[in-house]
Ligand SMILES: Nc1ncnc2c1ncn2[C@@H]1O[C@H](COP(=O)(O)OP(=O)(O)OP(=O)(O)O)[C@@H](O)[C@H]1O
């Protein structure tokens with residue numbers, strides 16, 4: 736579903752992605768871990784071309800990433816992305832926020848978009864908040880709206896970049912629960928997260944990054960119990976001692 740080969744990316748002198756080789760089969764849940772600045776967000780952003788790469792190829796569902804124009808817009812629609820900050824439109828209701836993509840980008844008829852929106856808001860547990868504005872919702876609720884908004888485009892892949900890091904602790908689980916149910920239904924997911932319980936429970940695979948490289952690529956159990964590299968041991972030592 737995602738194929739990255741020989742990917743290189745620089746920001747000026749900084750080599751942020753080095754020789755990235757990553758094949759993600761359909762339905763796999765990939766957890767991306769690594770210290771701050773190791774390139775996790777940049778990796779995600781290249782998958783839907785929010786960041787262009789200098790070298791190498793990236794394909795989603797067999798289609799190489801187009802560089803611009805209509806084909807790029809279509810590809811972005813295939814790849815849903817959820818960030819730490821929810822980026823909902825403040826002056827639009829929850830329902831309007833979710834309906835925007837299907838009507839404007841997917842050109843869905845209003846009635847069908849309304850039904851899709853209703854179904855997705857029910858699914859993330861906020862159908863009863865549909866006519867409120869984002870500021871009237873808690874952070875956890877807003878993030879669930881952001882997930883519904885991404886799903887409304889009927890994506891083939893979902894990217895999550897620290898979706899729970901900005902949330903109060905008591906709201907983390909309601910968002911992780913939605914993500915877990917998505918994973919169970921077979922969505923292909925790439926998830927940057929510090930939630931190690933979730934990583935172990937919901938992940939099929941862990942990618943550990945350091946200095947722009949994929950240093951370990953293994954199953955969660957092996958990663959957490961028997962990391963190979965010193966970088967990973969050091970990283971786990973720091974986070975697990977909290
Ligand atoms: N637009 C940009 N211009 C210049 N440098 C950037 C840009 N975006 C990221 N970087 C740099 O690239 C490196 C990788 O950044 P990235 O955001 O991918 O790291 P990360 O692993 O997601 O870190 P964190 O855990 O803190 O979110 C960092 O050194 C960062 O400062």
Ligand SMILES: [Mg+2]
Pocket residue numbers: 775776777896
């Ligand atoms: Mg990041």
